[in-house]
Amino acid sequence: xxxxxxxxxxxxxxxxxxxxxxxxxxxxxxxxxxxxxxxxxxxxxxxxxxxxxxxxxxxxxxxxxxxxxxxxxxxxxxxxxxxxxxxxxxxxxxxxxxxxxxxxxxxxxxxxxxxxxxxxxxxxxxxxxxxxxxxxxxxxxxxxxxxxxxxxxxxxxxxxxxxxxxxxxxxxxxxxxxxxxxxxxxxxxxxxxxxxxxxxxxxxxxxxxxxxxxxxxx
Amino acid sequence: xxxxxxxxxxxxxxxxxxxxxxxxxxxxxxxxxxxxxxxxxxxxxxxxxxxxxxxxxxxxxxxxxxxxxxxxxxxxxxxxxxxxxxxxxxxxxxxxxxxxxxxxxxxxxxxxxxxxxxxxxxxxxxxxxxxxxxxxxxxxxxxxxxxxxxxxxxxxxxxxxxxxxxxxxxxxxxxxxxxxxxxxxxxxxxxxxxxxxxxxxxxxxxxxxxxxxxxxxx
Numbered sequence: 058x059x060x061x062x063x064x065x066x067x068x069x070x071x072x073x074x075x076x077x078x079x080x081x082x083x084x085x086x087x088x089x090x091x092x093x094x095x096x097x098x099x100x101x102x103x104x105x106x107x108x109x110x111x112x113x114x115x116x117x118x119x120x121x122x123x124x125x126x127x128x129x130x131x132x133x134x135x136x137x138x139x140x141x142x143x144x145x146x147x148x149x150x151x152x153x154x155x156x157x158x159x160x161x162x163x164x165x166x167x168x169x170x171x172x173x174x175x176x177x178x179x180x181x182x183x184x185x186x187x188x189x190x191x192x193x194x195x196x197x198x199x200x201x202x203x204x205x206x207x208x209x210x211x212x213x214x215x216x217x218x219x220x221x222x223x224x225x226x227x228x229x230x231x232x233x234x235x236x237x238x239x240x241x242x243x244x245x246x247x248x249x250x251x252x253x254x255x256x257x258x259x260x261x262x263x264x265x266x267x268x269x270x271x272x273x274x275x
Numbered sequence: 276x277x278x279x280x281x282x283x284x285x286x287x288x289x290x291x292x293x294x295x296x297x298x299x300x301x302x303x304x305x306x307x308x309x310x311x312x313x314x315x316x317x318x319x320x321x322x323x324x325x326x327x328x329x330x331x332x333x334x335x336x337x338x339x340x341x342x343x344x345x346x347x348x349x350x351x352x353x354x355x356x357x358x359x360x361x362x363x364x365x366x367x368x369x370x371x372x373x374x375x376x377x378x379x380x381x382x383x384x385x386x387x388x389x390x391x392x393x394x395x396x397x398x399x400x401x402x403x404x405x406x407x408x409x410x411x412x413x414x415x416x417x418x419x420x421x422x423x424x425x426x427x428x429x430x431x432x433x434x435x436x437x438x439x440x441x442x443x444x445x446x447x448x449x450x451x452x453x454x455x456x457x458x459x460x461x462x463x464x465x466x467x468x469x470x471x472x473x474x475x476x477x478x479x480x481x482x483x484x485x486x487x488x489x490x491x492x493x
Contacts (some may be wrong), residue, residue, distance in 0.1 A: 111356050113493040131357045135350025139282070141289040144283075151279030154358050192354075 065128060065200045065231045067109065071120035072254070075106045079254035086247055088233060090202070091226045092254055093244040095233040102249050104235035105134075108202045111233070130198035132206055136189025140178035144169055144188055152195040163194035164222050168214075172241055184211040189266050190218055194225075201225065201232040209242070215240065276360060276368050283372035286345075293341055296378040297334035305329035305388040311479075316393045323392035324453035327402055331381045332413060332446055338418040340381050340434050342373050343425045345489065349479070352425070356492055368380060370411075370418040378410030394457065401456030405469065406421040409449040412473035416441045423483035426491040444472050 064087045072082040080103035088094055096104045110117050111124070112131035138147050148160040164170050167187040177185065186209050193201055201222070207215050219240045222232050234240070287294040308326050312318055346352040355365050385406050386399045392486045394402065420438035422429035448469035 063301075091291070114353060114356060126357075127359065129357065131354065133350050133353050135353070136350075137346075137349055137351035137354040138350070138352070141286060141287055146285070150278055150282045154355070154360060156359065 065124060066233070067123040068111070068181060069121045071107075071110070071122060072112045073103060073115075073117040074118045075103065079251045080106050082119070083247060083253050084120070084249065084255045089090045090199070090229045090231055090232045093222060093226055093232045093234065093242050095242075095244045095246050096233065096238070096249060097237075097246055098235075102253060105204050107249065108204050108233065108235060112202050114116040122178045124200065128199040130193050130196040130201050132189065132193055132201065134204055134208070135256075136185055137192070138177040138185055138188060141176060143174050143176050144180070145173040147188060148195055155198070156194060157195055159195040160191075160195055162247045163191040164193060166224075167191040167217055183211055183214055186210055187214055187217070190221070191259040194221065201230065201231045201234075203232065203234045203236075205235060205237075206234055207238055226228070276366055277373065279355075279360070279365065279368045280372050283369060284375065287372065287376040290300060293338055294376050294379075295432050297338050298380045300337055300390065301330050302336040303382055304333065305391055307392055309393075319393040319433075320457075323389060323394040324398060324402070324457060324472070325450045326392055327385055327389060327394070328450040329384065330408055330410075331410065332442055335377055335413040336438065336442075337408060337436055338373065338432045339421050339438065340370050340376055340419040342418050344421070344430070347491075348424045350420060352488070353492060356488070357358050362488055363481045366418055366422065366481045366484040366488070367477075373418065374411050374414040378406070378414055379478055382406040382410060390450055391465055397459050398453055398457030401453045401462060405449040405452045405466065408466070410444050412445045412469075412476045413442060415473075415476040419480045419484040419487070422487040422491070437489075440451055445469055448472070456464060 066088040068084055068086050069085040073080055073084075077167065084107065086094065096107065098104050106115075106146075106186060108131070109115050111122055111130050113126045114131070123251060137151075138152075142150070144164075145160070148163060152158050152160050166172060169184075169191060171181065171186060180188065186206075190206055193203075206218060210218065215238070219242050220242070222242060233242075247271065305326065309319055309321075310331075312322070325388040343352060346355065356362055382403060385402045389399055389402055417434070417438055420434045420441070423437060424433045427433060450467065451465040452462045455465065
């Protein structure tokens with residue numbers, strides 16, 4: 058591998074599928090260190106599928122993803138928290154898995170110090186989310202692929218998150234974020250709507266899905 | 276990997292973790308059988324090896340769907356799949372944790388419960404040996420079944436159906452070793468066959484289970 062790769066992530070002519078149906082095609086973009094890219098698109102357009110494909114959780118239908126899988130930290134809708142473990146134990150576990158071991162910065166940045174000995178099951182939805190985002194910091198990875206990271210966060214917490222992303226990028230990291238709200242970050246927008254996979258003749262996507270499924274069972 | 280093992284152990288021991296579920300079930304079976312069979316101690320002596328083994332096997336089956344299901348539901352499995360640990364390692368570690376929380380207590384409890392079944396004095400040694408060698412195979416095969424059904428809600432029934440036939444050889448050779456041991460006969464052949472199944476399962480099934488998990492995570 059090259060020591061100074063110009064891009065953390067390069068996506069060329071990527072096509073992704075969900076449940077066997079193509080959702081996106083011809084996706085091209087690059088992400089350099091220090092950059093934030095925001096994915097936009099209506100519900101069901103394929104943002105999650107695209108992120109999961111880039112994170113390596115599912116194979117691409119076509120095209121190329123050039124990246125080092127060891128640099129990606131994936132943040133999904135679910136935070137991967139264990140209800141009976143405390144905030145501290147949850148974070149320490151992930152820090153151990155990624156071999157970093159340091160959790161204090163993450164606790165500070167997401168304002169979790171006061172909650173550190175509380176079991177995750179007693180946290181509010183927003184506090185859980187903050188803990189899930191703090192996990193990204195303890196992974197020590199460069200490229201964050203985040204799926205709706207601000208769900209159930211209040212304004213102050215969104216600001217904390219934006220600050221964390223800014224710091225992360227200033228240190229040479231990059232972030233790929235699927236979101237609907239304005240994070241107040243300097244970010245490139247990438248609208249995936251034009252890349253939705255097209256069927257033979259179709260404009261209304263939802264109807265096409267139903268028709269196709271019916272056809273499959275006839 | 277040690278982190279993951281310790282986490283799984285902590286989770287099992289904390290409230291709602293299901294530790295002791297298998298053990299309690301084993302206890303119930305072995306306590307109830309003498310009542311059901313009646314007071315003929317000779318009959319009990321003959322069926323004791325089989326009852327102990329069937330009880331241990333069913334107790335093992337009871338907790339199988341927990342191996343991956345909980346991690347799948349809270350998103351940890353996605354995150355573990357993108358973590359620096361190979362998924363095969365995750366499978367092996369989770370299997371080990373399952374064995375320590377179910378197979379090991381069963382092995383240790385079996386000689387005590389053997390008294391209730393009027394097991395022949397020479398049999399105690401063999402019950403412990405066979406369960407110690409055989410229950411790892413039960414956990415490993417069970418982890419494979421759990422990996423196959425991880426995406427399904429309430430997949431417990433399907434796991435049982437998938438896994439039971441694969442448990443047969445271990446059960447046959449395990450119970451046969453104890454029966455022979457209790458009668459003072461030579462035990463090497465069934466014992467070696469059972470140990471062979473355990474080793475084969477531990478060598479091959481982590482790869483099969485990891486492959487099944489990858490497909491189910493798509």
